[in-house]
Amino acid sequence: MKKIAVLLAPILVLLSFITYSSNPAADLGLAPGDSTELVPKSYYGDEAKLIAQILDTYHYKKIKLNDSLSSVILDTYIETLDNNRSYFLKSDIESFEKFRTKIDDLTKAGSVSPAYEIYAVFKERFDNRMSFVLDSLVNVEFDYTIDEYYNTDRSKEAWSNNDHELNELWRKMIKSQTLSLRLNGKDQEGIKETITKRYERFDKAIQQYKTEDVFELYMNAVAEAFDPHTNYFSPRTSDRFKQNMSLSLEGIGARLQTETDFTKVVQVLPGGPAEKSNLLHENDRIVGVGQGEEGEIVDVIGWRIDDVVQLIKGPKGTTVRLEILPAETGVNGPSEVITLVRDKIKLEDMQAKAEVVPLRKDGREFKIGVITLPSFYMDFDAYQAGDPDYTSTTRDVKRLVEELEAQGIDGLMMDLRNNGGGSLAEAIDLTGLFIKDGPVVQVRTSTNRIEVGEDDDPGVIYDGPLAIMINRFSASASEIFAAAIQDYHRGVVIGEQTFGKGTVQSIIDLGKYLQLDGQQQAGQLKLTLQKFYRVTGSSTQHLGVNPDVNLPSAFDANEFGESASKGALPWDQIKSATFKMTDKVSPKMVVKLNDVYNKRLTSDNGLKGLVEDTRELKESLSKTQISLNEEKRKQEIAEAEKRKASRVSLSGTKIQKEGDGEKDAIKIEDPYLKEGVIILSEMISEIG
Template sequence: MKKYLSIMSLCLITLVAYSQSTQEENLKPKIYFGDEARLAVQILDTYHYRKISLNDSLSAVILKEYIETLDNNKSYFLKSDIAEFQEYSTQLDDLTKEGNVFPAYTIYDRFKQRFDERMDYVYGTLLDYDFDFTIDEYYDTDRSELEYAENTEELNDLWRKILKSQVLSLKLNGKADSSINKTIVTRYDRFKKAISQYNSEDIFELYLNTIAEAYDPHSNYFSPKTSDRFQQNMSLSLEGIGARLQTDNDFTKVVEILPGGPAMKSDLIHPDDRIIGVAQGEDGEMVDVIGWRIDDVVQLIKGPKGTTVRLEIIPAESGVYGASKTISLVRDKIKLEDMQAKAEVVPVTRNGRQYQFGVITLPSFYMDFEAYQKGDVDYNSTTRDVKRLIEELETKNIDGLMIDLRNNGGGSLAEAIDLTGLFIKDGPVVQVKNSSNKIELGEDVDDKVIYDGPLTVMINRFSASASEIFAGAIQDYGRGVVLGETSFGKGTVQSVIDLGRYLNVPEGEKVGQLKLTLQKFYRVTGSSTQHKGVDPDINFPSAFSAEEFGESSRPSALPWDQIKGTKYKPTDQVTQKMLAEVSKEYRDRLQNDRHLKDLISETEELKKSISTTRISLNQEERQREIAEAEKRRTEQSAMEGAKIGKEGIYEVNNIDVDDKYLREGLVVLSDIVSAIG
């Protein structure tokens, strides 16, 4: 299975300090780091939901994860290094509890030694390359299941293939030989500089974060610098192109497209696309950013509102080293109102019958607490906004309503509860269990129902947390039909503790913050949303497996479990008979409907690209693969552009026809309305 570090781990690898001096001697921990680590472990052992202690077993996990954090693709360490580190596999727990964090620095010193050896090899041998691109050989971009190299010769051969693949990718993207050489040299110069800037605090942060994530993937350690920068980035993230990024090996990968931003409005860049170059304006020089630190890439992409940035990207469907393309985006500031709930009426013609459907797109579960506390009667909140939108939609005589929660990562728990209350009379919405096994109910106490008509909720793999609470409650109450993909599976609650409140450190020094998991969500049926997520009533084609893109991809994720269900009164609006009828209609369309067949083909193509990690270093073979993929995309586009006039093919008007999931969701909604009669 492909190895994915958590977003926090990936950021920590790259968010390093701007030190003015290079490392001339081995890094050492600051005098108070041991006390800080000991305190963090005491808090984790005492208060973490999981109620586990740092022991020999967890020590072995931490060692493995720390090594992978430093060398996540087995490109630096030798097998002998790993064997040597095993002396710590049952010692890290005891040493950390004693305030000894020296193993983190010992292992890092060896990594730095191996890194310098690799750079010496690259600069001394490979940059004077004369690669033969007619040979049939391959490079594995994912080495997580492979062994570490036995010796330097094996590592040399691996790095020869790494550089050969990079050069071939540049050649296939039309770069001249002189330009390729300059790009590669610049790339490795920056790579060396980034590693040389690691300081003692950075190593401690990597290590303590690895310890925290061993308890569960949402427990983390933030150094003072990272905490400040994280808050800064959170505020700055609303300016620029509107995309969240993370490091994936040497690439900058798009993680999320923010609602209302230039990226979303353009529809030119999508999650899992890789950014390999950034240029300013319409004619600025394209700067290669492979191997760059994430914050440096972000600084290049950000800029004043109204200015243009050009990005060279490798689309997700092209694979890791597929053909790139250049896109232009005009920077803008994402306004708060662009991130709020939005509604539209979509006319649908289905089997000769015309419908008017309301679609409410909900990017997050938000509430303006500051305005609420000030007594502002017009404060923004998810529930207030959706209530207003529903009332507006009903004046237009809608036949059904869809709540679109795709890519909604959650937010306010209170808003998820209140929003559910717009659709049910009253009753429990979620159960929240703490580490002491105490269970609290989150209830809707208002018996008013704002909308009682046909309802669907659309989710995907990236719908999480509060989205899962809402979708699960609508499903459990039989109030609406849930469509789409199985959701992410984040059913836990975290809290941040400032370690500085409990430690005395030298004047002028600061300590970090610890985020740890304290609670867990359960549906009214007693089933947890953790790990398992919410399974739709009707599953749409998906390219994203839970094992690689959901909570299940995290080895330390808390497990799914079940508690006693609470008393609640389901509605009778979604009956088994109706759901069976609608499901049959959908299964029939899977066999006969061209739109759905196209969607299945696209998801299978994307799934194949994501899973393909063995790439050819033969130029003709790579060109053939790229040409075939482009041919399939061109044929797909041509089929989509053809006029639809055959019996059984539905029409959807006034909607972006590229959004095939929304189109199919509206067709299912029309089947629901028809089944209700």
């Protein structure tokens, strides 16, 4: 394999070192004589200057921090503080306009004053809202017969003109929350207690914000103006990032983010308790967390993501209960309480696994080998230490393929769904197991140099029928592997369009370039330096990989994927590498597989059920308007539960064609994998 450099260029050591004198009051984030107002620490201005210098000089985009980006930074920072337009007034937003074209100049000059001036206004508005809720709304007995609605997503709504409009907005918000509690069986006193505790905790969390938190929010807005994968990490966030990368955290194995007032599951990590239980899924919303089998469910609506994570995390072997709004029934559906046992995500849980799936179809018996690959992993420490038995994706898959072939498989399925990537070197080497040799991926650096990652081993461990399963959450290295298999016509790609992340980042420890005393600590900058391209020259950015056979998808690219991110680098194309396609998959074969699949769409009840389930999930994800009428809300909940109960179970269903009777059968609980296996069997039959 030809190696590709993805590490930070050493020229960064040329950045000048800066020495600071310590100001104890400033380093505590306090103004002299003030115990509440947050102000920047003494060295934040120089840290901001350093970040601006690095972004201007080394970011892949090769643009300067200018007036245009200043405008983006301002909007991003405001959205970060008030993403649902529930605190700031229109007059506040207008007062911030003085910073519209000044943030670039101020940052380069070492001033982060906009961060703290805007935050001070936010904090005042926040305190007003908490007083309004706790002093007024918790005592209101709402009329649930009125036909009115609350929109959970106000990101595109106009800013409120005055306190009266904000009060009305918050009245509807609290009414929606109290109605949910009422429908879950709480009486008026219970509702009042829950809402009071909810906002007291929320208020306490914001009151605990430190100057470091404000600086991180602001500098992250500066970094993300260049692209969504360039980020600033405070020292505390840096430590958490390192823990996540080393998989040392004990918890449920899910990646979360804040969406409006909810904590949303954006990824269920392979090998974790959530994935193993099959109780928590992408796009579920977590609204409550309880400790142990009997602990009180703590309401977490409106909480900071860090605080929710702290409640969910815990020692291995302990129990946590989550109250969730399942994605399939949405914000209008009923909540559910699930129980998970915390655990560590072990390396062996992330490793490739194999099974043989028997299939009887059209009177023929098939053995389909399925290898599930959660990530592209490699034990770098063992490799560098010269351990001949170091763990790697390619080594594991090679061994599993040999074991499957020994069992006489007719075809091989590589399942890369929800595989968020990992080692680029492993993606290249894994591709090499299925092609003779040649380029696998092209990488363009920020200096426009093209590097080619090649498989230089002519050996092939498997040359039989091959299919790759992908979905919207297959990203990065997964996309490199799937794209290469598709471009070489080596196998058929089945599923959904992938995420579309075609960029490479490196981490810069800013403290190495700032001389700070023992009481001062700088953060880290995650910087986009390179971009991926397929061997054909097409970038995987935005487009990702489009499957040869598209299965039903509930996730639009503009909502879920790289295209949903503001400021994402554009798709583009470079010159194709020289490579030789195989004759394993022809355009004619792809057309035939799609024809057969489309016919089944009209005749197979299980497949029609999958299409309907997908449509309902897509509709549920798009709904943001909630009725505040009790009878209507009850009806919506009943309909959601009815749809869920009446779904066609695809577990163990039979595939039947006229005249075949019991000849055709397949037992797979996973409906997408089931369809993939059927399509692969059609491919095997086509080959003969």
